[in-house]
Amino acid sequence: MSVTVTTPARRKNYLNADYGIKSWLLTQDHKRIAILYLVSITFFFVLGGVMAALIRVELATPLGDMVEPDTYNRLFTAHGVVMVFLFLIPSIPAVLGNFLIPLMIGAKDLAFPKLNLGSWYVYNLGAILMVAALLRGGTDTGWTFYTPYSSTFADSEVILTALGAFVVGFSSIMTGLNFIVTIHRMRAPGLTWFRLPLFVWAHYGTSLIQILGTPVVAIAILLVAAERLLHIGIFDPALGGDPVLFQHLFWFYSHPAVYIMILPSMGVISELITAFSRKRIFGYKFVAFSSLAIAVLGFLVWGHHLFVSSQSIYAGLIFSVLSMLVAVPSAVKVFNWTATLYQGSISWQTPMIYALGFIGLFVVGGLTGTMLATLGIDMHVHDTYFVVAHFHYIMVGGAIMGYLGGLHFWWPKITGRLYSVFWSKISAGLIFVGFNLTFFPQFLLGYMGMPRRYHSYPEEFQILNVLSSAGATILGLGYLLPLIYFTWSMRYGERASDNPWGAYGLEWETSSPPPTLNFDEPPVVTTEAYDYLAMRDKKTAA
Amino acid sequence: MQGESSHSWGLAHHFDSFDQQREASNLGMWVFLVTEIMFFGGLFTAYVVYRSGQGAAFALGSHELDITLGAINTAVLIGSSLTMALAVWAAQTGRRKAIVGFILATILLGGVFLGIKVVEYSAKFEHHLVPGPNFHWNGPEAPGVEMFFNLYFLMTGLHAAHMVIGMGILLVVAILAWRGAFSPENHNLVEGIGLYWHFVDIVWIFLFPLLYLLGRNIQV
Amino acid sequence: MSETITPVRTYLVVFLALMVLTAITVAVAFFELGPLNDIAAMGIAITKACLVILYFMHVRHSSRLTKVVVVAGFLWLLFLIGFTMSDYLTRGMISMQGTIG
Ligand SMILES: [Cu+2]
DSSP, X not given: OOXXXXXXXXXXXXXXXXOSHHHHHTOOOHHHHXXXXXXXXXXXXXXXXXXXXXXXXXXXXXXXXXXXXXXXXXXXHHHHHIIXXXXXXXXXXXXXXXXXXXXXXXXXXXXXXXXXXXXXXXXXXXXXXXXXXXXXXXXXXXXXXXXXXXXXXXXXXXXXXXXXXXXXXXXXXXXXXXXHHHHXXXXXXXXXXXXXXXXXXXXXXXXXXHHHHHHHHHHHHHHHHHHHHHOOOTTOGGGTOOHHHHHHHHHHHHHHHHHHHHHXXXXXXXXXXXXXXXXXXTTHHHHHHHHHHHHHHGGGOGGGGOTTTTOOXXXXXXXXXXXXXXXXXXXXXXXXXXXXXXXXXXXXXXXXXXXXXXXXXXXHHHHHHHHHHSHHHHHHHTTBHHHHHHHHIIIIIIIIHHHXXXXXXXXXXXXXXXXXXXXXXXXXXXXXXXXXXXXXHHHHHHXXXXXXXXXXXXXGGHHHHHHHHHHHHHHHHHHHHHHHHHHHHHHHSOBOOSOTXXXXXXXXXXXXXXXXXXXXXXXXXXXXXXXXXXXXXXXXXX | OOOGGGOOTTOOTTOSSHHHHHHHHHHHHHHHHHHHHHHHHHHHHHHHHHHHHOHHHHHHHHXXXXXXXXXXXXXHHHHHHHHHHHHHHHHHTTOHHHHHHHHHHHHHHHHHHHHHHHHHHHHHHHTTOSSSTTOOOOSTTHHHHHHHHXXXXXXXXXXXXXHHHXXXXXXXXXXXXXXXXXXXXXXXHHHHHHHHHHHHHHHHHHHIXXXXXXXXXXXX | XXXXXXXXXXXXXXXXXXXXXXXXXXXHXXXXXXXXXXXXXXHHHHHHHHHIIIIITOGGGSOHHHHHHHHHHHHHHHHHHHHHHHHHTTGGGOOOTTOOO
């Protein structure tokens, strides 16, 4: 790539370009909006984490001795709703994607900056509705809002929570739309599709899911609200309605939603693996297209959530087979990452530790996913802790590991500061150990038959539950550390150079932190992605 | 590739050319319309599922709708699509007053459509066909007929809501057009709202046969 | 890339075609044609929608990308309806005792 940027000591950047609260709340700079999102989602991550902690404390003993059964229902609903809608879905796209996509494609901003800022406000509006529902006592339907319980029987704040999810959905659509248009229309000269960083490909796939799936869950949620409020009983069995239709509409979005969480994470991992192996990724096109394949195939598998919900056995067969097919593009990614490591010059930096942790945990989560896609096994473990463990391996072990790995990788670019290497490695280790200790016992519990969503359990399950609660403590500590050293680094951290990792990509060719319009000179791309050989040759020539 | 200074009026700072801006805005609108397809899609799915199970009751329901008013409304809405298309044409060819005129005609036809819809809704109200506690139907098919009217009100209601929003935006665009905000190079707003309006028309093109026509052939 | 401007004449012809199709679909609805009634109604609706998309919405002269976006939108709607119906249409097909139909 042809741009070289010199860095005077304190040059103008997007952070010091303007000061004051107004300059942040009315900003149209994608980088500042990413920071706004970072603040919001961190808050809700902590909130959802507190709920998780309470759940684990209750489950440390077999008796339901801390909270009432009804309170427990509201607790795990709040945990799910906050973590899914307010943290996981926006996490990587709205923070890292928002910050990096324009930088990676050599653009000055996203295609629609006002829409981008708008999406943050819409997100917060939805979040306020959900928090209001919490303050008024919470919701007890589970994050899935299944009918007819949610539409007819539940006596809790279903409408407020559902409305919150509905509104937050629109912020997600806005982000996805913005990314799609940006990636199509704003690429720098010379930056062809097959020169794009894989992070961008992954976000393209994610955006497709956001715009094609989210509207369906939005209307499904609206229909539940209509049934509660206006007595327009679309799912009402008394009118010949079918409550299972809600499950169809809900999972048409909510299964692909898992890929909204995991695809961006996979994009991050592709960047980290190449950067810390100093090698071009093995099979670039396969990794790129596997993102699209996951996005598309992911839409055709939702019925695996309905295996025991009176869905036709024939539909179950189709959904079962298609679900297993998703394993193919997922495996392509894992194999290609592994092949990239082969003969690479690997350096054990913090982001790389997260990346390798991701691969391990994702493989466990993915393989148990194929188990669950098998009709016979699913009958046995449906609605048990086996399922809980499986999706936490994907959503926490996968998505959050990727998010943290990415945050550690691009933190110097975002803030212009370095964080403590020592503490960051400690925290990565704690998270890996704590995570496995929390969730691996849950596989065993589920296989032995412990159902999810109960606040008490038979005594023979206690040892594994105590292990899980102990793991959660370690995990919590692991999450707390980055919060501290990242905050600390913003003021006291050493100043980062433009390319502290010696990584390849347009975002590393501008200064840290980048100027408001991202590049001093519009970049022109002349080389392939991750061309570490050319990069090394250029360096030796200089 | 140029700096801020050489940017002409109406071109946002992060675009390099009017073409790039126009293509981005056009693609953005289309992607938005795809989300709208899926948004209405949930309701269409519900319709297909329930009609496949209770075709007879749905036929009874469709007999309660006023096919004349429905057909007139279809014509009115297609007419508004024509005036909308002509408003875009006027923008492309730089006819300022024609843009305003055609947009106002579009709003007017939209108003006629909604007016007729109100007449239809109130007739349903009088005949106790509005779902909920006041719904009344004699005969064994009562639940299925109520389900039909559930869908009728949800689908036409959501459609009408889209029209109201569209008409509001059209009014703003008309004012902007009157002030001369659009030129042959830069009229993305007119084009965008035009696409939206045609989409709303297409939704109705499907709603009309699904709700008013299917089942008409069956004698009841 | 500049815009292709569709002449007013085309818009008027398309409008007339849409009107005629509306009249036909209303007329056909009153004849007993069995399953053909549904097919005719939906066939005409799809034709009308295509006319609006191709001419009023300029897709005929738009980039390939726009065409892909339009087709993808309707394809995904088909996924939603099709796979959902794969459940509802096959629910009663199993003839084991004790199965809910
Ligand atoms: Cu799933």
